[in-house]
Amino acid sequence: MALELEKIKNALSCAINAHVHDDKKTKLAAVLIILCGKDPYVIMTERPKTMHHHAGEISFPGGMWEKDDADLLATALRETEEEMGVKIPRNQVIGQLRPVTTLNSGFTIYPFITIQEKALLIKPSSEIESILKIPIIPLLKTMGDDNDPTHKSIEEMHTFKFQNYLIWGASARMLRQIVGILSKNSLF
Numbered sequence: 203m204a205l206e207l208e209k210i211k212n213a214l215s216c217a218i219n220a221h222v223h224d225d226k227k228t229k230l231a232a233v234l235i236i237l238c239g240k241d242p243y244v245i246m247t248e249r250p251k252t253m254h255h256h257a258g259e260i261s262f263p264g265g266m267w268e269k270d271d272a273d274l275l276a277t278a279l280r281e282t283e284e285e286m287g288v289k290i291p292r293n294q295v296i297g298q299l300r301p302v303t304t305l306n307s308g309f310t311i312y313p314f315i316t317i318q319e320k321a322l323l324i325k326p327s328s329e330i331e332s333i334l335k336i337p338i339i340p341l342l343k344t345m346g347d348d349n350d351p352t353h354k355s356i357e358e359m360h361t362f363k364f365q366n367y368l369i370w371g372a373s374a375r376m377l378r379q380i381v382g383i384l385s386k387n388s389l390f
Contacts, residue, residue: 206389207242210338211317213387214380216297218314220275222267228303228310232278233264234290235299235376238318242338245322246369247285248331260334260369262313262376263288274312286333287325290316299379302372313376336364342381342390348374 214237224230236245251258265281267274275295283289299313324333341362348359348370360378362369369377384390 214297220273230267231309232274232312233262234278234282235315243335244338246334250331261373278314285329302375304372
C-alpha cells in the first residue's frame with residue numbers, strides 16, 4: 203500500500219457505530235465511501251435522471267435502510283453490492299463520518315469508509331448511470347461554496363468539481379468532512 207493511502211487510512215480510521223437511530227423524523231440511509239489504489243481515488247456514482255430521489259446527482263453508493271438490515275453498515279454494504287456488484291466485507295470498513303441530512307428528500311445518511319488497495323471489478327446496475335473514479339486529493343482541492351439557491355442552502359453548503367460534474371448537497375458535506383479530517387492530520 204502506498205504511503206499516501208496508508209496515511210489517509212490512518213486519518214479516516216475510527217470506531218464504527220452502525221446502530222439504527224430511527225427518530226421517525228427522517229428516513230434512514232447509508233452510503234459507502236470507497237477509496238482505492240495507491241494513487242487514491244474515490245468511487246462515486248451518477249444517478250439516472252429517471253430516479254425518484256436525487257435524479258442525475260453524483261453520490262456515493264448506498265441507499266435506504268430496510269428493516270431486514272442488521273444495522274446501517276449492513277445497509278451500506280447491501281446497497282453497494284446491489285448498485286455496483288461489489289461485495290465489501292464488513293471487516294474492511296475502517297470508519298465513518300458524521301451523518302448528514304438531506305433537505306429535499308428528508309433522509310439522514312450515515313457514511314461509512316473503506317479503503318481498497320486494488321481496483322474493484324464494478325458491474326453497475328440500472329440504478330447507476332455511470333461510475334466515476336475521481337482522484338481524491340485533486341477533488342478535495344476543488345471545494346467551493348454552494349451559492350445555488352435551488353439547492354435550499356443551509357449553513358454549510360459546498361460544491362466539488364470533477365470534469366463536467368458538480369458534486370453538491372449531502373455528498374459534498376461528506377467530502378467536506380474528509381477535507382477537515384485530512385487537514386487536521388496535515389495530509390491536505
